[in-house]
Every structure is written in C-alpha cells, then in structure tokens.
Amino acid sequence: MSEGSAAGRSSSSERAAKVEQRVEELRKRRAQLAAGERPSLESVNFARQRAEDALERAREAHHAAALRHEELAQVHERTANSYQQAAMQGDDGPLHTLQEKADRHWQAAHDSHLRFAQDEAKAQDPKKSSSAGSQP
Secondary structure, three states: OOHHHHHHHHHHHHHHHHHHHHHHHHHHHHHHHHOOOOOOHHHHHHHHHHHHHHHHHHHHHHHHHHHHHHHHHHHHHHHHHHHHHHHHHOOOOOHHHHHHHHHHHHHHHHHHHHHHHHHHHHHHOHHHOHHHOOOO
16 A cells, blocks of 8 residues: 555544544533533633634635645646547547547536635635535
C-alpha cells in the first residue's frame, strides 16, 4: 500500500477517535444539564471556540472540494479536446461517436465548474452549507 493510503487510514482513525471523544463529552454535558447543572462561563467559551473551529474546518473543506472540482473540470476539458482532435483527424472511430464523447466531457467540465463555484461560495459562508442545515 502507498504511504498516502496509510496516512489516510491513520487520519480517519484519528478523526473517528476524536468523534467518539466528542460524543462522550456531549453525553456527559447532557447528563449534567439534565441534572440541573448550569453552564459555566468557561464551558460557554469552550463551546463557542469549538463552534468557531468547526466553522473554519468547514471553510477549509469547502475550499478543498472546490479545488478538486476545478481540477476535475480541467481533466474533462483536456479529454474533450483530445476527442475533438481525434474526430478532426478521423482517428479512433466515427466522427459522431467521438464528438458525442467530447460533448459529454464538455458537459462534465461545465458541471465541475459549477460545483467549484458552489463550494467556493460555501467556503465564503459555510452557514449556507448543507451540513449547516440549509439545502445544497
């Protein structure tokens, strides 16, 4: 296996452990609140910081997704150009088949550019994200 996949497993294992830890913290806090314990200034500030951190992670994730969409659009554009070039040169099959393949890649590139724009907008305002409760 590659180092990247090993790092990905480690990273996902770490994230899973953090999620489990956070779930346990929330269970304890819920039990405390149910027992009538009032939140302290420290716990409020800690919760506020966690929310700000989550918002920043959401921004970063949307920006990273946007960049992947843009990269994918460029791949589709290069592929579409290759099919069109083959069609013009009469290589690799009937003209209409090659042009249809090129058209599908142009459409996929267009769709990826739209997804790029959507994710960049969400990176600017993650509250509009589907994970924040609004529709994508």
